[in-house]
Amino acid sequence: MADLRIGLVGLGMMGRHHARVIRETDGVVLAGVADALGDPHRVAGDLAISASVDDLIAVGIDAAVVAVPTAYHEAVALTLAAAGVHALIEKPISGDVASGTRIVEAFESRGLVGAVGHIERFNPALQSLRARIASGDLGEVYQIATRRQGPFPSRIADVGVVKDLATHDIDLTSWLAQSRFASVSAHTTVRSGREFEDMVSFTALLENNVITNHLVNWLSPMKERVTVVTGERGAFVADTISGDLTFFENGTVNTEWESVAAFRGVSEGTMVRFALTKREPLRVEHEEFRNAILGLDSGVVTLREGLENVRVAEAVLKSAQNATTETIAGA
Template identity: 45%
Template sequence: MTASLRAAVIGYGAMGRNHARVLAGLGGVDLVAIVRPSGDPGSAPAPVVGSVAEALSYGLDLAVIAAPTSTHLTLGRELADAGVPALIEKPLAGTATEARELAETFDSRGLLGCVGHIERYNPATRALRQRLADGEVGDLFSVASRRIGPFPNRISDVGVVLDLATHDLHLTAWLTGRPFAELSARSSRPGGREHEDLVTIAGRLADGTVTSHLVSWLSPLKERCTVITGTNGAYVADTLTGRLTRHGEGGERTELETDRLEPLAVELEAFRAAVAGEGTDVVTLAEGARVVAAAEAVLEAARTGRSVTV
């Protein structure tokens, strides 16, 4: 019987707790350490240590970085230097330069690194991607998304573009298989915080397809949906419910089949499989770096009021 892979979670905030929960119950994985400098919260599913160096003493086979974005480069380097494959929560880094450095660091060592863009593993988006690949949508007209909700108190080091819009920038490119060519944006921060609270983004993909994205954490209404419109109708992926719906020309509405698997469990199983040499369904560091570069283009466009070539 193959031995379980020894895993650590670095960071034990809201996302880190979820990673630890899933890894603790994931087949083929043994969660052996959680890195939390402030100490054991008393309910962790694995030994809590104060540093990556202490976690490395457990003989890690893989690690998840769920610490603040500003720490990703330093933590990623530490794991790469130790030869430990890593899944780094999105955004990959706070700047495109740091994101590219992380990608190059892991690549130069021939080491697996990937990014936790969890919406890629949602039942609705996976089903939509398959229908697009099968040609069911027909010729593509547009991609539109809405990602709105109340302010998350856990966020302090980035604005809504890096925290939330990176989901939509990644999903749009992944679903369509087409990179962004141009982006324009308008943003605001009526909450008075250092970073933007709301952004509207207009994009153009490499083939000319137009996109639009509303992203905000100023709304009491929580909504997470992506709408792809083509010659055969409009397909709505609701990632809050995992449902995919098709709207036809005659007004008919059809709920399409999706699974009901937890996205984080699917993502972490894909990571485990890739580390074990059993799969490749991960968001690569190169993909993650392109998302950060697109986010930087959005921020520049919002700052200057001009469209930015990606």
């Protein structure tokens, strides 16, 4: 069977990584690239750089990766859908629910594969964590907390930290718990003089009654990507920068020191850091996208899941603006 011909729209910071991984993925070939601003990272190689999506489609492609700024996602996606081209769209799917809905409908009505690049789902630590939660290793899940903070990336200019970074945490939390968000309560701030919020703290309740807590910002000098899942048997800590997963087990040995036992509540047990096979998440994401196009079992983040993440993000922003707890539409 001939390799799938993949086009790449956007040759910026993320585009350069997509170009590399497409070239390294079996069963696909990078057939064309497009960016009206040229090729700053020199990833095109011997490929001509198309000035528009229409020019890229004319090259002859089966699918495309959309790595342009969020504000352009809808226009690019709708053009690809009209041409019958499958698409992997970098997160978030779009800047708002209305445009995201139009993207979903365009692909679904034509029977095309559409996916959103929520790459954390393909991190080895989180993939192992989800499997262990699903198999009952933690027992009942009580809480999921995430911390995602670091310096501001200058390439982001059209959305704030909620829709750019926090959508990662919204997606991975719902995916780990296998439950939708029911309500959120949030606070945001702007500390760096930019147009959009650069810090958010929000709590939430999932439909399965798991409570969540999320700290996300572009204001920290150190980079942190941590997910903590606490349940009746202990707590898992996933570091998605290193791909490490650690389990802190609830202790089974009673302490004879009565005052310490009363203070601790749950006692400390065994701590285990798992040895995981660590594959590059972006490579796994591309393999899953390829499999979806071929009609094979696939773990892609669907367009509807990406749309739900934006719906929750909008509720977070509304909560912060109005100082209210917001119920998620449809929940």
